[in-house]
Amino acid sequence: MNFVFFSPHFPANGADFCDRLKKAGATVLGIGDAPFDALDSKLKAALSEYYRVADMEDYEPVFRAIGHFIHKWGRIDRFESLNEHWLELEANIRTDFNIYGTKLDFVKNLKRKSRMRAFFRKSGVETIAQRKCSDRAGAMTSASAIPWWSNRTQAPALRTRSRSPMRKSSTTSSGTSRRM
Template sequence: MHVLFVAPHFPSYQRHFVRAMHSVGAKVTGIGEASPVYLDSELKSWLHGYEQVPSVCDEQAMLEAVRRVQRREWVDRLESTIEAHILPVAAVREACKIPGLSVEAAVLCRDKPQMKEHLRRHGIPCAASDGIASVDEAIAFVRAVGYPIIIKPRAGAGASGTTRCDNDGQLAAALKEAGVAQGQSVAIEEFIEGHEGFYDTMSVDGVPVMEFVSHYYPNVLDAMRNRWISPYIVSTNRLDASGYDALKELGRRVITTMGLGTTATHMEWFYGPKGLKFSEIGARPPGVGQWDVYAAGNDIDIYREWANAVVFGRIERRPSRRFASGIIALRPDRDGRIVGYEGVEEIQRRFGEYVTKAHLPPAGTPTQPIEAGYMANAWIQMRHPDYDAMREIFEVIARTIRVRAG
């Protein structure tokens, strides 16, 4: 099989998709923005070919690149794994008659108001939501639904650009910040109280062949707005427990209803006083290094299983569920440059056997804003046979390690 893969060079984890496809016997041609001279020898050894384009989000440039390859040889698949690339790649895929995620499905995954409207029509429980392009439309929505509400980009990812509003003053400020008065269209949604997590799959022809469930502590909006919090994510190894049956059934219905075929998926959900609610879904792997967390917790090369699914329509190995696994973000106490750490030696002494990866930037490293995500500054990935013990270890780490900046 000949697979075109978008952006094999950056971010750095993209190379693992190329490695995995090469390892299962596929020919891989990369399409990316980097000059070929910047591709290292190892990455080049996995590539069958490479096409440089000015931007992988430029549909015309991508279309021309794909057609150049098609004039030389047959192309079986065109794959992308980054949120911003999904829609332009789907458009090129359709124009070049290559199987894979459709433009219709890609639009639904990217445009949150359309996504929720589509799923509500199919009986999927979602928060009340709409797309708005004026202050009057926002006020009408609030009068119908009530506070609190959230404002966010129609095609955002995670909590990026998301603002909670509890009153008219906060709403006015959020709308101004989002450019609504100038005609910018944004998503507006009912704020759902409850616990937040995500359901991830590798699906083949719309049927999950690998499933994972993870939990946020605390919820994302709180985690991304408060520096003092050391937020963490834990992926459960109790997926067969009956309490997850409704979530798995919901996730599978969403994948089928959205027409998501053979692809990785990442679906956010809430559970609270109003029951289980769908939040949003992407036709891509999760971010924040979560696939590496799954690999460590389940004794698999998850990139290779993704490649097996894409190339052969099946996987070789099932997740073992031996460990709960997760990541904790460690925030600098202020913006500036890293000065040093407190408590790391104690955590290493007590829990070092459970650490799978860690990133502790050295003194002098510039800090990143906390809004940049769980892997923006220091972080630790871990695994433990017991889910509750994994949570408690992360709580101890959050109380113990301090990242000092100046």
């Protein structure tokens, strides 16, 4: 089995996944943006080959990497990552190279929670009510329909956070680090 692991270095448990695949007899091939020398030693040992791309968001180099792997290793049996961010890229690659798994015509059902809900219901799995809200009033109205929420004596204040995923750190005069 030829298994291409996209972004094997992130999240970090990708190394364990690749290691187990190799131990199960798979040929594990990796595509990522990290330099090979920066990869975890367990990950390096698990990979039969690693193809570095400068930008994982750029489809063309990923497409070329798969072409290279097929030329060198033969048919690709699986193309996966452990990151939801790559669902659409994975589906594109699987569609273009006819690799087993979720294809482009179905991936929207996994990316949109409202579509996922229909599949859960079809399978007999209960889901909670959902409502699309764009402001606090809509959110509070929706929340008031939930029994455990509406029985609360006082609704907690909604917290707002910075949209930036990065937080700055600074060092105080005593040398301790703090979040900003």
